[in-house]
Amino acid sequence: MDLEIKDLDLYELLEINYNSTREEIDKAYRRNAFKYHPDKNINNVEAATKLFHQISIAYETLTDPRKKLEYDNIYKAKIESKKRFEKLDAKRKVMKEELEEREKAAKQSKKTTIFTQESREAKIERIKEETARRRREKEEKLRLSDQRSKASTTHRPNSTPRPSSKQAFGYKDFESIVLNKMIEQERLDKEKWGEKSESSMEA
Structure with a gap:
C-alpha cells in the first residue's frame, strides 16, 4: 500500500466512520468531491486540488474490498496505538x-x-x-x-519628741530594782536567822 495512503485518515477525509456502508461511502464521496473540486475553489486551487486528490484516493481504497481490508488493519493498529498513547x-x-x-x-x-x-x-x-x-x-x-x-x-528626730525620764525607764532598770530587793531580803533573813541562833545558845 502506498505510504501516502497509510498516513491518511480516509474515513475522516470522507467524513464517515469505520462502520459506514457502501451507500454512505458513495454519498460522502460525491458530496466532498463536489465541495472541494478545483473548479469550485478558484481562489485556492492548489489546496483544493490536493484535497480533491486525497478524497479520490479514499473513495477508491474504501470501495475496493482488498484495499479496504489492508487499510483497515493499518487503521485499527493506528487507533490502538493512539489509545495507548492517550492512556499513557x-x-x-x-x-x-x-x-x-x-x-x-x-x-x-x-x-x-x-x-x-x-x-x-x-x-x-x-x-x-x-x-x-x-x-x-x-x-x-x-x-x-x-x-x-x-x-x-x-x-524622724525632728518630728518625734524626746522621751521623758519615765518613758526612758526600761526592762533593765526594773531588773536591777528587783535584784536589789532580793539581796536586801536575803540580808535581812540572815540577820534574823543569826538572832535566833544566839537565843538558842543562851537558853
Missing part, C-alpha cells in the same frame, strides 16, 4: 499533577514550618521583653520604697 499521556498527566501537588504541598509545609518557627521565636522574644519589663517595674518599686524609708528615718 493521561497517566503521565496524572503523575505530573500528583508530582506538582506533592511539590506544592512540600513548599507549603516548608512555609508553614518557617512561619511556625518565626512565631515561636517571636513568642519567646515577647516573653523575654515582658519578663524584663516586670523586673524593671519591681526594681523601681523597691527603689522608691527604699527612698521613702530613708526619707522617713532622716526626718
